[in-house]
Amino acid sequence: MATEPLILLIEDEAPMRRFLRAALGAHPYRLLEADTMRAGLALAAGHAPDVILLDLGLPDGDGLDATSRIREWSTTPIIVLSARGLEGDKVAALDAGADDYLTKPFSVGELLARIRVALRHATATGKPDPAVVVGPLRIDLTSRIVTVNGVEVHLTPTEYKLLAALARFSGRVLTHRQLVKEVWGGHTTTATQALRVHMNQIRHKIEANPARPLLITTEPGVGYRMKEQDQEV
Amino acid sequence: MATEPLILLIEDEAPMRRFLRAALGAHPYRLLEADTMRAGLALAAGHAPDVILLDLGLPDGDGLDATSRIREWSTTPIIVLSARGLEGDKVAALDAGADDYLTKPFSVGELLARIRVALRHATATGKPDPAVVVGPLRIDLTSRIVTVNGVEVHLTPTEYKLLAALARFSGRVLTHRQLVKEVWGGHTTTATQALRVHMNQIRHKIEANPARPLLITTEPGVGYRMKEQDQEV
DNA sequence: ACCGGCGTTAACGAATTCCTAACGCCCGAC
């Protein structure tokens, strides 16, 4: 955040965009606008905004889905703006990864205050690095590229999800249940054997000696753990 | 967050406290209650809760003032609960350092979701994990890593469960029955002999002289006790 | 229709973990 904080507004209704543009314009913020989910995701990935204001009622996609997609690689604060104020909607959005939820119509002052809260969090969190580096292994969570000693390795979708989940909590143990939930999503229960197979595949792709894994160790009876991320500067 | 997240509730009205106690009780949270601002500040300082729920309408002090006071030394998420829903109140509270603001009456589901958001932030802040440290022994309860003199020690699942239970109550005696309940879960009763075996294994792994245990002492006829943890900084 | 990549399940050897049993020790009770 070298200059003014950058705010990404994803909203399809032009009047609302005008309104927010005017409200934010009076403050030292730079504004980025998108009127579709697709464009919003592209801007989020390309410009690394400091806060995202997301309207749930987009025509070309589910806002909850967008939230989870962004959360796969970024911790940028997301403030949801929605016309629907039911408890279920709020809970679903917050659990999908949103940081706040405002019901339309909202007051500008409150929105600005909540944006300030979000920015405060962002600076306190520091710079969430988009890449996890552990020894020779490097996982770029934004571009989905995994390299070992600089050479790119190809991972299948589930392999990547598994590795990314471990990377996001590098240094900590993830139980079998947590991993299954991260990769397959909550409801499945009998995937614990598939887990071992995929882990084996991953190890053959990233470990120097797959029989003696150093990067991803197994905690018998509990789960797996990726070695702690290398210390940054 | 060694075990369940600790939530501090600062609220003067007994019915509301009862209500929240019931709502939170159904979830894996530990609850701390205060009915005055003074008591709340003391508990916040003494117990380092993971989330603070703060009612603004306390009789013995201004909630905004309390928020700023806490923010002087802590970044613990503060969720304000207030009967007043005016924009000015919200902005003032959020700018004073609160992280969220809920207007009474609020739905329980939304409160719980916003608590989860707050807890998510707390873990993402990247502060070093809280650990129990007793002499050369260090037990990181979140990443599940045990070290002695800095070198990592491998523990089997039951060994770890046993050690973690003792660590959580370090300084206090845990009876055989309590330990069996912690490790095997409530119903089993004839595991008191297995207890001795596992304790023996643990001692060989963490004690300098397993025959003269210093870290985990046995209270004859009662149970075991881990030496009190070193004073934190 | 063929083929290759992918996800899942099955099967089996190997390693790990867990419990029970057995024995020796210490210490208080009688």
Place this chain on the structure above:
DNA sequence: GTCGGGCGTTAGGAATTCGTTAACGCCGGT
């Protein structure tokens, strides 16, 4: 002095878990 209970210690076999390979079905592209 001796008995008995609580505890520490060790060993062995049962049970669980893990790693590994092979096979099967699915799907998209050619």
